[in-house]
Amino acid sequence: MSSLLETKIAARQHALREQGLLRQRKVLGVDHAINTNASTSSPRFVFEGRAYVNFSSNDYLGLSRVPELVEALHLGAQTYGVGSGASPLVTGYSDAHLALERELCALTGHEAALLFCSGFSANTALMKTLFDQHDIVVADKLVHASIIYGLQDSGAQLKRFLHNSLESAERLLARHHSSALITESVFSMDGDCAPISELSALCRQHHAWLVVDDAHGFAVLDGYKKAEAAKLIDVQVVTFGKALGCQGAAVLGSQALIDFLVSNAREYIYSTALSPANAALALAATQYSTAHPELQQKLLENIALFKQLCREANVPLLGSDTAIQPLIIGDARQTLQVAEELRAAGIWVGAIRPPTVPVGSARLRITLTAAHAAEDIATCVAQLAQVLSRVGVPLVTERQAADEHR
Ligand SMILES: Cc1ncc(COP(=O)(O)O)c(C=O)c1O
Numbered sequence: 050m051s052s053l054l055e056t057k058i059a060a061r062q063h064a065l066r067e068q069g070l071l072r073q074r075k076v077l078g079v080d081h082a083i084n085t086n087a088s089t090s091s092p093r094f095v096f097e098g099r100a101y102v103n104f105s106s107n108d109y110l111g112l113s114r115v116p117e118l119v120e121a122l123h124l125g126a127q128t129y130g131v132g133s134g135a136s137p138l139v140t141g142y143s144d145a146h147l148a149l150e151r152e153l154c155a156l157t158g159h160e161a162a163l164l165f166c167s168g169f170s171a172n173t174a175l176m177k178t179l180f181d182q183h184d185i186v187v188a189d190k191l192v193h194a195s196i197i198y199g200l201q202d203s204g205a206q207l208k209r210f211l212h213n214s215l216e217s218a219e220r221l222l223a224r225h226h227s228s229a230l231i232t233e234s235v236f237s238m239d240g241d242c243a244p245i246s247e248l249s250a251l252c253r254q255h256h257a258w259l260v261v262d263d264a265h266g267f268a269v270l271d272g273y274k275k276a277e278a279a280k281l282i283d284v285q286v287v288t289f290g291k292a293l294g295c296q297g298a299a300v301l302g303s304q305a306l307i308d309f310l311v312s313n314a315r316e317y318i319y320s321t322a323l324s325p326a327n328a329a330l331a332l333a334a335t336q337y338s339t340a341h342p343e344l345q346q347k348l349l350e351n352i353a354l355f356k357q358l359c360r361e362a363n364v365p366l367l368g369s370d371t372a373i374q375p376l377i378i379g380d381a382r383q384t385l386q387v388a389e390e391l392r393a394a395g396i397w398v399g400a401i402r403p404p405t406v407p408v409g410s411a412r413l414r415i416t417l418t419a420a421h422a423a424e425d426i427a428t429c430v431a432q433l434a435q436v437l438s439r440v441g442v443p444l445v446t447e448r449q450a451a452d453e454h455r
Pocket residue numbers: 166167168169170172193195233237262264265288289290297298
């Protein structure tokens with residue numbers, strides 16, 4: 050007879066499979082033929098013996114394969130060893146961590162920083178430690194799962210405002226005596242940007258802190274770095290696994306906040322510290338991104354090219370101006386089918402389904418990087434247009450006609 054847990058697991062997996070929502074990992078390998086000159090060619094990998102161009106990575110500046118940064122990690126490991134060996138308050142906090150924290154503060158204008166091994170743990174630690182049952186917290190409807198889980202654990206009352214709506218945010222701030230408003234700089238699944246200056250003004254008016262998850266904006270968007278960020282944002286979470294191409298995260302804010310987290314954040318106190326080699330790498334990647342503004346420029350050109358080609362081919366994008374370009378299909382199975390057909394053409398695009406996005410808004414999440422070659426972007430769009438029309442997903446003109454008919 051199966052145990053209770055075996056029965057539960059089998060039933061849940063069956064239900065997910067039936068709804069087209071089962072998640073499975075794919076083992077990806079290195080494309081040795083291409084990656085000899087990896088920092089100057091489109092990102093690629095091999096899956097089951099076939100090479101794919103990767104349009105599904107958050108390595109927006111292409112830094113993960115830059116030779117100088119590979120060398121920085123190597124040097125970091127030679128200097129400090131490959132691991133930190135302890136939690137930060139025991140013996141896991143080194144001068145490599147301090148140097149990275151100082152660099153991040155100099156870039157953003159915040160007084161102090163605290164490093165975590167991932168953005169997920171930075172967000173959950175921040176929410177759980179900062180808020181408790183006495184707090185009312187206002188958050189954008191689309192903030193990341195790590196923020197929601199952290200808030201749920203904190204016991205705070207959570208009030209959600211309509212995505213990017215200043216009116217909705219103001220209504221909630223006026224109605225409730227809120228401790229903080231939480232948003233993202235660039236939304237991970239929609240690619241649009243929050244109105245940070247306006248939200249900051251609202252927060253000042255209502256004596257609430259503005260907390261911004263800057264995972265997809267840091268080192269890519271100009272607006273909230275270069276020492277300006279701290280003037281608008283009280284707490285900023287930056288991650289190293291996206292535009293910096295490596296791993297880890299930091300919470301940035303006042304010295305009082307960081308001291309409070311050091312003494313109270315259980316994820317920080319009871320977990321092995323980010324390795325010093327990774328801290329040295331993140332520092333080198335931060336400096337590299339600042340010293341190479343042409344990468345940001347190349348990313349912007351690639352985004353513009355992709356959008357222009359989609360416009361010409363009537364491919365219906367959501368209207369984002371960032372590296373994250375969503376194409377809403379709606380139905381989860383149809384989204385998977387389109388992604389699979391694109392793979393048949395050697396193009397790898399993420400199929401994002403509920404619960405990551407709301408039910409009925411399954412989508413392709415196409416991400417551009419500075420490393421994509423123009424001809425690969427053109428191939429991606431041409432294949433996209435062909436597959437969408439073959440599968441029966443309406444192109445822009447057909448959608449407009451249908452909308453007008455409604
Ligand atoms: C908006 C946002 N915040 C936080 C995270 C978590 O960051 P990390 O991947 O470093 O855990 C992600 C990653 O998916 C994200 O998209």
